[in-house]
Amino acid sequence: MHAIHQRVALILMIVAGLTSHRLCAQDWSKVEVQTVRLTDSVYVLAGAGGTMAVLVGEDGPLLVDSGYKETAEKTAAAVKAITDKPIRLVINTHWHFDHVGGNEALVKAGAIIIAHENVRKQMSADRHVAVIDTDVPASPPAARPAITFADSLTLHWNGEDVRIMHVPNAHTDGDSMVFFSKANVLHMGDTWFNGMYTFMDINAGGSLDGVIRAFDLALTLADDTTVIIPGHGPKADVAGLREYRTMLVTVRDRVRALKAQGKTRDEVIAAKPTKEYDAKWGQSWLDPDTWVGLIFDTMKLPSSRSERARPVRVPTD
Numbered sequence: 001m002h003a004i005h006q007r008v009a010l011i012l013m014i015v016a017g018l019t020s021h022r023l024c025a026q027d028w029s030k031v032e033v034q035t036v037r038l039t040d041s042v043y044v045l046a047g048a049g050g051t052m053a054v055l056v057g058e059d060g061p062l063l064v065d066s067g068y069k070e071t072a073e074k075t076a077a078a079v080k081a082i083t084d085k086p087i088r089l090v091i092n093t094h095w096h097f098d099h100v101g102g103n104e105a106l107v108k109a110g111a112i113i114i115a116h117e118n119v120r121k122q123m124s125a126d127r128h129v130a131v132i133d134t135d136v137p138a139s140p141p142a143a144r145p146a147i148t149f150a151d152s153l154t155l156h157w158n159g160e161d162v163r164i165m166h167v168p169n170a171h172t173d174g175d176s177m178v179f180f181s182k183a184n185v186l187h188m189g190d191t192w193f194n195g196m197y198t199f200m201d202i203n204a205g206g207s208l209d210g211v212i213r214a215f216d217l218a219l220t221l222a223d224d225t226t227v228i229i230p231g232h233g234p235k236a237d238v239a240g241l242r243e244y245r246t247m248l249v250t251v252r253d254r255v256r257a258l259k260a261q262g263k264t265r266d267e268v269i270a271a272k273p274t275k276e277y278d279a280k281w282g283q284s285w286l287d288p289d290t291w292v293g294l295i296f297d298t299m300k301l302p303s304s305r306s307e308r309a310r311p312v313r314v315p316t317d
């Protein structure tokens, strides 16, 4: 009963978050940040946007993502409850408002924002997210990442090697995964919505092939003791990662085969390529038909070598 309760709460939270730009009825005063300690140095903060990670130590806290703008004070208070040191660094896994909303307040308090260069680009102009029919205005300059990178970046911080790796065209065109290699904790950003179908933002260059590449990279990093933090949904392990990847590849191959046969978008959706997975992953805000339509729309049939996926480079230092 408790698990079901948590799941319903999570779904409501995501739906509330994703629709908050359209509905003004969201009661931010009711949002609570839940803090969970994963290791000696790594915590997660959940409930105020995408799941955040906090790395603590001598150099001062480093945050992965900053949650909603409206709950930035609650996020800062949750970090303060862990450590007295001021937040120094914030990594954004991608540009969506439930992951970068707290940036401006954190910068005003002295933090520096780090992200893939496409996160800065996406945050610098007005955007539209079609699947939730939401316009997202450009972020103020102070909220945009001050440090950007093209491929990967390693931070040596709080005694940890923090490896930030870009995965092209997955949930968006600017996703990064963050690996705390000593603590053995991997934050996957929104390349994984655990417990539900993973949303690809087609207006921002998302694709299922990219999401699968993110899973492949995660599987090269994770071992049996790695703790995995998805952008939404409960924490996971490598077994959960493998199970979800199998589903992604099966559905991708089915949709690709139907598309190659010349089936239309409606025909592919009607063929129910996700059917045996819907009981487990299709009960959340992104229903199976919408997800299959997104896969269809973002899928290009490989017609030449140049269109095939390029491998993701894993930094070694």
Ligand SMILES: [Zn+2]
Residues within 6 Å of the ligand: 094, 096, 171, 190
């Ligand atoms: Zn997102």
